Each structure stands twice: as structure tokens, then as C-alpha cells.
Amino acid sequence: MTLHTRATRRRLALAVGAGMTLALLATGCAGQAGGSSTSAGGTSLLAAMDNGSPTFTRNFNPFSASKRTTANVIYEPLFVPNVLDGTLVPFLGTKYTQPDASTIVVDVRTGVTWQDGTAFSADDVAFTYQLLKDFPALDTTGAWQDLASVDVEGQTVTFHLSSANVPAAAVVLNVPIVSKHLWSKVTDPVTYTDENPVGTGPYKLGDFNENQYTLTKYADYWQADKVAASEVVLPASNTQLDVVNNGYDWAYAYMSDVENTWVKAGKANTYWFPPGGTIALLPNLTKAPYNNVDFRQGLSLALDRTKIADVAEEGYVKAAGTSGLLLPNQKDWLDPSLPNGGEVTQDTTAALAAFAKAGYTKDASGKLVDSSGAQFAVTISTVNGWSDWLRGVQEVQRQLEAVGMAVTVDQPQQAAFEQARAQGDFDLAMGSFGGTGSLYNDFNQLMGSEFSVPVGQTASANFERYSSPAADAALASLKVAVDPAAQKKDGYQLQQLMTKDLPVVPLFYGGLWGLFSSTHFTNWPSADNPYATPATWGSNPLLILTTITAAH
Amino acid sequence: MRYVLSKIGLLLLTAWAAITVNFLLPRMMPGSPADAAIAKLSRNGTVSPATRAAIEAQLGVPGGSLWHQYVSYLDSIRRFDFGLSYTFFPQPVSELVTKALPYTVILVGTVTVLAFVLGTLIGIGAAWKRGTWMDSLPTLSGSFLSAFPYFWTGLLLLFFLGYQLRWFPTSGAYGARTLPGWNGAFVSDVLAHAVLPALTILITSLGGWILGMRNTMINTLGEDYVTFAEANGLRSRTVAIRYAARNAILPNLTGFGLALGGVVGGSLLVEQVFHYPGVGYLLYNAVVNQDYPLMQALFLMITISVLAANFVVDVLYGFLDPRTRR
Numbered sequence: 054m055t056l057h058t059r060a061t062r063r064r065l066a067l068a069v070g071a072g073m074t075l076a077l078l079a080t081g082c083a084g085q086a087g088g089s090s091t092s093a094g095g096t097s098l099l100a101a102m103d104n105g106s107p108t109f110t111r112n113f114n115p116f117s118a119s120k121r122t123t124a125n126v127i128y129e130p131l132f133v134p135n136v137l138d139g140t141l142v143p144f145l146g147t148k149y150t151q152p153d154a155s156t157i158v159v160d161v162r163t164g165v166t167w168q169d170g171t172a173f174s175a176d177d178v179a180f181t182y183q184l185l186k187d188f189p190a191l192d193t194t195g196a197w198q199d200l201a202s203v204d205v206e207g208q209t210v211t212f213h214l215s216s217a218n219v220p221a222a223a224v225v226l227n228v229p230i231v232s233k234h235l236w237s238k239v240t241d242p243v244t245y246t247d248e249n250p251v252g253t254g255p256y257k258l259g260d261f262n263e264n265q266y267t268l269t270k271y272a273d274y275w276q277a278d279k280v281a282a283s284e285v286v287l288p289a290s291n292t293q294l295d296v297v298n299n300g301y302d303w304a305y306a307y308m309s310d311v312e313n314t315w316v317k318a319g320k321a322n323t324y325w326f327p328p329g330g331t332i333a334l335l336p337n338l339t340k341a342p343y344n345n346v347d348f349r350q351g352l353s354l355a356l357d358r359t360k361i362a363d364v365a366e367e368g369y370v371k372a373a374g375t376s377g378l379l380l381p382n383q384k385d386w387l388d389p390s391l392p393n394g395g396e397v398t399q400d401t402t403a404a405l406a407a408f409a410k411a412g413y414t415k416d417a418s419g420k421l422v423d424s425s426g427a428q429f430a431v432t433i434s435t436v437n438g439w440s441d442w443l444r445g446v447q448e449v450q451r452q453l454e455a456v457g458m459a460v461t462v463d464q465p466q467q468a469a470f471e472q473a474r475a476q477g478d479f480d481l482a483m484g485s486f487g488g489t490g491s492l493y494n495d496f497n498q499l500m501g502s503e504f505s506v507p508v509g510q511t512a513s514a515n516f517e518r519y520s521s522p523a524a525d526a527a528l529a530s531l532k533v534a535v536d537p538a539a540q541k542k543d544g545y546q547l548q549q550l551m552t553k554d555l556p557v558v559p560l561f562y563g564g565l566w567g568l569f570s571s572t573h574f575t576n577w578p579s580a581d582n583p584y585a586t587p588a589t590w591g592s593n594p595l596l597i598l599t600t601i602t603a604a605h
Numbered sequence: 606m607r608y609v610l611s612k613i614g615l616l617l618l619t620a621w622a623a624i625t626v627n628f629l630l631p632r633m634m635p636g637s638p639a640d641a642a643i644a645k646l647s648r649n650g651t652v653s654p655a656t657r658a659a660i661e662a663q664l665g666v667p668g669g670s671l672w673h674q675y676v677s678y679l680d681s682i683r684r685f686d687f688g689l690s691y692t693f694f695p696q697p698v699s700e701l702v703t704k705a706l707p708y709t710v711i712l713v714g715t716v717t718v719l720a721f722v723l724g725t726l727i728g729i730g731a732a733w734k735r736g737t738w739m740d741s742l743p744t745l746s747g748s749f750l751s752a753f754p755y756f757w758t759g760l761l762l763l764f765f766l767g768y769q770l771r772w773f774p775t776s777g778a779y780g781a782r783t784l785p786g787w788n789g790a791f792v793s794d795v796l797a798h799a800v801l802p803a804l805t806i807l808i809t810s811l812g813g814w815i816l817g818m819r820n821t822m823i824n825t826l827g828e829d830y831v832t833f834a835e836a837n838g839l840r841s842r843t844v845a846i847r848y849a850a851r852n853a854i855l856p857n858l859t860g861f862g863l864a865l866g867g868v869v870g871g872s873l874l875v876e877q878v879f880h881y882p883g884v885g886y887l888l889y890n891a892v893v894n895q896d897y898p899l900m901q902a903l904f905l906m907i908t909i910s911v912l913a914a915n916f917v918v919d920v921l922y923g924f925l926d927p928r929t930r931r
Contacts, residue, residue, distance in 0.1 A: 106692075106693075106886075106890055107776075107777065107876075107880040107881065107882045107886055108777075108778075108882045110693045110696050110701075112693075112695075112696075117663070117694065117695070118642055118659075118660050118663050118664070119692065119693055119694050189658070189659065189662055190659055190662035190663040191659065191663075192655065192659050193655070193656050193659040193660065193663075194653070194655065194656065195653050195654070195655020195656060195658070195659070196655075198654075198655045224653075224655075243663060243695075244689070244694075244695035245695075246695060246696075262784060262785065263704075263882070264777055264778075264779065264780070264783075289777070290776040290777050290880045292775065292776055292880065294763070294767070294768055294775050294776075295775065295776065298768070298775075330651060436644065438893075465635065465636075466634075466635075466636065466893065467636075467640075467641055467644035467645065467893065468634070468635070468636025468637065468638070468640040468641035468644060468893075468894075468895045469634070469635035469636040469640075470636070470644060471636060471640040471641070471643055471644040471647070472635055472636040472637065472640045473635070475640070484647075485647065485651065486651055487651065488651060489651055489653070494651075494653070495651070498651055498653065498654070513654035513657045513658070514651075514653075514654050
């Protein structure tokens, strides 16, 4: 019996072994997405910019919530914003003017053809905007929030806004343009998956299977000379092991110990982690004591933000001050009169003084207590599974416990977290803001009282429910300001309010995790050449794919 | 016959209860599908209020009263129409499930059968030779290995065999540049990709079968009829298999039936670690994204197959063990 079993096992081991060998021989290196190589057809670029879950579904509808991210490379908008400095880079539009604060006039590019050879015209632009108006579910960027009507005359498109709104241009002009001749035949564009997309962009869809697809260069692209990679290869699985092992040219991934992993994996590997938003503690301003500004100042002073940033993101990002700006991206907008540039250093004595003003004092046993002597307790909510946020929250917990608070960390699933935060059901919640590239949008979504709805109703922004006439006035003025000096004045005012009122307590900057290799391509975005962020979603990749050059 | 009929009645009742719970449970989770989609987006930066509105419109929150939803849910089950997935909107749920099912059934199914057969045989051997190294070795290593969580074993294999030695691919069901089809290259590629996840499940589940079989068999070996058989001078192999093992296998068989029913649920953690596109991974996606339609279809499939497997084992038991028929 036992002999028999042993023989079976040995036979099995042999069979498995032989199977493995055969399989490996048969597949060779095809099992791995091989690194990019220069072949007769040109240079191919291996990118981790679209992650399957775990495989790809074929959906290139650029307005769908679950589209492939590269739908925004195949379909181009009129202008692509560089969110780092707020400039709009011309694509299907050549230039735009704002004759007054409620009108945008765009000259549409001529000589552009769709990837099926049909000529592109301003009619396609008008068709696209009408499509979003007819199907609001498609309007994911919210162009029609600000639009009243769109007129076409020759190759000129005039956008009439519903109200004076200078910063709206960045949103309104960044809509992927689809072709009238194909999309007018689509009966239900909301559930349309656009499996064979035809855009005007630098790449068209090549081979597609559920594990990997390719984009091939569109030879007649209007700026084809600027497109260096003849092919972009996108695998569905981009685990950290894959990224380090397989010789990627461009990856977007948070990589632990990046110097010893990614940088060591290839001679020409570099990384750039610019700030993409501010991670903050949102106090529930409808609840005591969080509605007390002295208490919030105490919270802010009790925290060592550099330590929090280091613990949360391994030192790849900097601590965030109270200006509300994304620094250094927006350094030109920083109010010079802000003390210490808005940066706050930990000062426990001052924090305790602020808490005392709010009615909380440290008792003999070191606990922070209210006037009745009861221990002060707070719950901080963060999303389950977002480990960097959690590490940050745990450091906040340690530091607040050091000043005598009892701190609980609550980690609901993302949907439950989102619901509780939107409905105002929290003490302190983690959140991020900013990074839209527009000062107005950054501050409006953070401080605009229009978003502050009663607790129990779902807020779409301003979850802390801040409301201040001074902030609303500054926002209203910034919304219509065309002159940079006037824009700065309002921006300064908002930074002062942020620092004084502390509607949220900024902690650290959330990074954009760009990993690049200069083996095959150079001129990637970097701190020295910040022409785009490393983001792989939205229209940002258009900026990168039309700027990188082949390495020699 | 009465026995089988009463089992069928019980099966139908449990199926209805499971279907109903399956409807209620996802709806008791806090948050909506749109909340989940927005939370995911908000990780990449600010989600503008307009995006929120568009996503809510696109996905459509299930409308109507709970009762109304329940009736239309029952009706859609009758028609085998599970609607569109929220996570992979607008993909039909049925399409997603039919794509994921073969990978899971082949991978987890084969390994479950293999683990059962191997484990039971080793268990018989261990019980027969109890007290020797042939008992202590599989028993100790079996309980040692099965104490590891699936994902831990998976990560170890991934790191050493996949990353360090590069013997096997580390993720997916087949290579990025292999095209699906019934040809040698594709099949061998799928096999190569299945080795690590299969090994993970095999290593962690083998111990349970070994221990279960060994312990019951040691009990049976003390029975009078075994001693009688031995005293009659039957060959030791005949005594081990025909007398002891055959009676000892019943509990393991029940476990096997349940395990087979659970196969379609996939192996969530293993599929996660290896990015294996099976049902387990799909289920994980459905749950974290509050994808009601996908969750309903998957839970339904899992409960029905567990019930069916249970039913088959129950009926089989009636034949194997006359005592249950009373």
C-alpha cells in the first residue's frame, strides 16, 4: 500500500516536473511581457498605465466610468491641462480666447483626420458637446455644469457659459472629442462599449486580448513627428514584481523602498513623485468640539507633520502646511505674508493652550478632559486597505494620544467610508483635496458653502461642511477674475482663511508615483522638466506620449 | 424513494432561503455602488461634484421599494438574467461569470480532487503504519503546512519559485502575448501559469485530508470486525482497504462533497495573490465595489452548487450507510 502511494507520488512529481519543463520550453519568454525592444517596426514602449482587474474588459467608450484608461489617448480633447501649472496645451484646438468671463472662443485645428481616414471638423466638436448634453450620464467631467450653449461657425467654436466663470475653461475644453459619423449611429451611448475606437489621437487600438493590448501609432496623426514610440504595450497585470522584473519603460506604482527596488532593477531607471493633492484630516464642523476653531488650531499644533509624512509615505512626500496650496507646484500663488509659508511646526505647549481655550485641559494623570473631567475621545475614519493613509492615521493617533486624547481608528470599506463622509457621519475623516490645476476649483470644492448640505444628506464636496461669507466672497471674485493680479489677491485671501479658520487640517501631500526608464525613451516629465504629471489616467498621457523622444 | 423525496423538499426550501438571504445581504452593506466607484476615483485626486453626478446617473441606483426589487430579482433569476455589472459596467454579469468559471473549475476542481485522493491515500497509509515514521512524517508535516494561511504559502512560492528562480510565471492565467485557443502553446502556457496557484492549494489543503482519514481509520482499526479479519489471516492489504478504509472514508467523503460544491466559489486569496482571473477574484471585486448584480449571481451560483453537492452526498449516504435511511 505505502509502496504504491510512494510510487504514485514519485510518478506525479515526475509528471509535474516534465509538464513544467515542457511548458517553459514551449512558451519561452512569451509568458512574460518582454521588455520593449527596437525592431524593424520602430520602438515599442512597455507601460503599466492600465491595470486589469485582473483582466481587461474591452471598453473604450471615453465617457464610461469603467473605460480603459487609454481611451483618452485614442480620443483627444481640444486642450489638455497641465495641472502642475494650470496651462492648457493645444490639441484639437489651436488657440482659445476669453473675450469676456462667460465666453470661450476656440479655433479648431484643420488638417486632422480620424483614424478611419474621415476628415475631422468643428462639427464633430459640436456633436460631442451635444451628446454630453443629451446624455448627462456621459458628462463625467461636468462640462455642462458651466455651459449654456455651444455655437459653431466654420472652424470656430464658441462656448457660452451659464455665468461668468474664468476657471471653467480647463474643464469645458478637456472633453474627449468623438466622431459624428460613427457616434451618431450609436443608439445608447451610455452602455456603448466602443470596442473598436476610432479617434484622432496619436495611437489607435492594435491587438487586444484580456491579458494585454497594444496601441499602435497612427501614421497620419497631425503631429506624428512628435510621437516617438511606434507601439505602446499594456499588460493587464502590473504587480510590483512584474514592474521590477519585466523592464517597463513607464509605470505608475507606489513602490516601497524605490531606490533598492525600481532604481536597482535597471541602469536607466528613474522616478518622480510630485505632489498630486493634499491629504488632510477633515473635522466635522457640525459637531462640537470640531466646530471650535481653537480646538482645530490645537489639533494642528499637536501634530508633527514631517513625521506623519515619513511614516505614511516613506519620506517620498513632504508635510503640507495650512496654505491649502500644492507646493512647490503652486509656489507662485503663495501669499508671502503667511507666517512661515503656512508651515506649522509641532508645539505641544501651544496646542494645549489652544485646547484649554476650547475648554479641554490636561488633568493630573495626563488625560485631556472637558470641564466635567471626562476623557476626551475622538474617532478618525480612514479607508480599509489604503495602507499609506492608515500608517499616517496611526501616527496621528500616537501623537494625539501623547497630548492626552483617547483616539480610535475606524476603517470601513471604501463604499461605507465614502457614504459616511459624504453624509457627515464622522468626527475626523481622512480626505484629499486640490491638484485640479485650477486655484478656483481647488479652493471651491474645499471651502465653497454651496456644497455644504445638512448632515444626513449626501455632499459632493466640502465634506467638513465649511461655510464662510468671506470665503464665498473671495471665491466668487476669483471665479470671474481675468487679471492675474486680481486672481492673486483672492488667492491670498483664501490662504489666509485656510490658515486662520482651518476648515481642514492638512497633513501631507499625496504623491503621484511615476517610474520611468530612459533605456528606450528620454525626456520623461521630471522636477526639472515638469511639462506633465506622471499620471496615467485622464488626458495627461497625451502630453507625455507626444513629448518623450527615442533614446540613442 | 421517500428518503430521496424528503431530501428534495429540503433542498428546495434551503435554496429559497439562500436566494432570499443572497438578495438581502448585499443591500445591508453600508454605502452604494456609486459610493464605491467614487471612493476609488478619489484616491487619484479630487472628484468633482459633476463626476459624482454622472457616475450616479451612469450606474443607476436600484430603484423602487425593497419588495418591488425582490420580486423583479426573483423574476430575473427565473429568466437567468443577471443584468449588467456595476464594476465592469456595461458588461453583462453572465458574460463575466462564464469567462471566470472555467479557470476556477479547472484549477480548483482538479486540485481539490487531487488533494482528496492523495490525502486519503496517505492517511490510510499513515493509520496502517501508525507509530512509525510513515505516520509521523505526513501527520506532522500535514498539520504544519495546513496551519499556514493560503496567501502566505502563495507568497512564499511566488517569491522563491516565481521571482528568485523564475521557474514559473507570477501572475495571470496565461501569458500576455499568448492568444487563447485550442493549441499546444496556449494549453501549456495555461498549465505553466496554473502550477504555482495549484501547488499553493494542494500544500495547504492536503493536511486536512490526511489527518481526517488517519484519525477515523485508527478508530476503525480498533473495531472487532477488523481484528476478526486479521485473525482470519486475510492479507494485510485487504484488511486495510476493504475492511478499515472503506468504513473510515465516510466523513472524508462528506467533506469532499462540500469541498466540490465550494469549488465554484474559487479560492479567493490564492486567486488574489496570483492575479488569477477566476471566480474568487471576481467575487472580491464584486464585494469591494458593492456590485449587487455580480454579487447576487456569484453567491447564487455558490449556494446552489454547495446545496447540490450536499444533496448528492446525502443521497449517496443513503446507499452507502443504511442507518441514515431510517
